Amino acid sequence: MICALKSKNVISSKVFIDILLEFDLDTNFYYKSPKLIDLHDNFELYEYFKNGIINRPIVNRSKCAEFKLLLALDQSIRNACREINSNYYRICGNEIRALDSLILLKLKLHLKENGVPSDRSLCLINSSSTPAYVGIIKHSMQWGKNDLDSILLESINNYKIHPLLYSDLKDYYRESYLKIDPVYGLSYNVKLGDRLFIFPAKDNAEIDKNRASIFLDSIAEYNRKVVFQYKNPEYFLIYPRLLPTLDAGVEMEKELAEQWKEFEVHR
Numbered sequence: 001m002i003c004a005l006k007s008k009n010v011i012s013s014k015v016f017i018d019i020l021l022e023f024d025l026d027t028n029f030y031y032k033s034p035k036l037i038d039l040h041d042n043f044e045l046y047e048y049f050k051n052g053i054i055n056r057p058i059v060n061r062s063k064c065a066e067f068k069l070l071l072a073l074d075q076s077i078r079n080a081c082r083e084i085n086s087n088y089y090r091i092c093g094n095e096i097r098a099l100d101s102l103i104l105l106k107l108k109l110h111l112k113e114n115g116v117p118s119d120r121s122l123c124l125i126n127s128s129s130t131p132a133y134v135g136i137i138k139h140s141m142q143w144g145k146n147d148l149d150s151i152l153l154e155s156i157n158n159y160k161i162h163p164l165l166y167s168d169l170k171d172y173y174r175e176s177y178l179k180i181d182p183v184y185g186l187s188y189n190v191k192l193g194d195r196l197f198i199f200p201a202k203d204n205a206e207i208d209k210n211r212a213s214i215f216l217d218s219i220a221e222y223n224r225k226v227v228f229q230y231k232n233p234e235y236f237l238i239y240p241r242l243l244p245t246l247d248a249g250v251e252m253e254k255e256l257a258e259q260w261k262e263f264e265v266h267r
Contacts, residue, residue: 071132104140116155191245
C-alpha cells in the first residue's frame with residue numbers, strides 16, 4: 001500500500017485499502033499509523049478510507065472477541081491488585097496464579113479443538129502486533145507451565161504462528177523459569193532505554209542449527225535485521241516486542257551502559 005501511495009497510483013491504493021478494511025481495524029488506526037502519512041495528504045484517499053470504515057458491514061468477530069476476553073481477564077486481576085500495591089505479585093500471587101491457570105486451561109482447550117488461529121482471524125494487521133495468547137502463555141510460564149509448546153511448534157509448519165514468536169516463548173521459558181541458556185538466541189539483543197546492545201552468543205553453530213529447524217535465519221542475519229530496524233525505525237523486519245527493553249532507572253542504566261559499552265550499537 002505504501003508503494004502504491006508513493007507512486008501516486010490511486011487505483012492501486014484503493015485496492016489495498018479495500019483489503020485493509022477486511023480486518024477488524026481500530027477506528028483510530030488511520031490517525032495512529034505514521035506509515036500512512038501519505039494517505040493523510042491525499043484527500044481523495046482519505047475520504048475513501050474514512051467512508052470505508054464507516055460503511056463496512058458488521059462481521060462476526062467471535063475469535064477476536066474470545067481472545068480479547070481472555071487477555072482482559074489476564075490483565076484485570078493484575079490491574080486491580082496494582083491499585084492496592086505496586087508489588088502486586090506479593091499480595092495477590094495466589095489469586096493471580098489461580099486465574100492464570102483457568103485462563104490457560106480455556107486457551108488450551110480452544111487451541112486443541114480449533115488449532116492456533118491465524119493473525120487474520122485475530123484481527124492482527126501488522127508485524128508489530130503480537131497475538132493476545134502470547135502474553136497469556138508467558139504469564140503461565142511464570143508458574144512453570146509450558147503446556148502449549150507442542151501445539152505451537154506444530155503450528156509453525158501450518159503457517160499459523162511465526163517462528164520468531166515461538167522462539168521467543170521457548171527462550172523466555174528456558175531463561176525465566178528453567179534458568180538455562182536460550183536455544184534460539186533472541187535474548188542476546190537488549191534495549192536499555194533507547195540504546196541497543198547486542199551480545200555474542202555462546203555457541204553460534206548450535207543456535208543456528210536450532211533456528212534452522214524452525215525455518216529461522218542465522219543469528220548473524222537476525223542481528224543484522226535488528227540493527228537495521230534500530231537505525232531505521234520506520235521499517236518492521238522483526239516484532240519490536242521481541243527486543244526486550246530494560247527499565248532499570250537512571251543510575252542503574254548508566255551503570256549497565258558502562259559495563260556493556262563494547263556491545264552497544266550506535267545509530
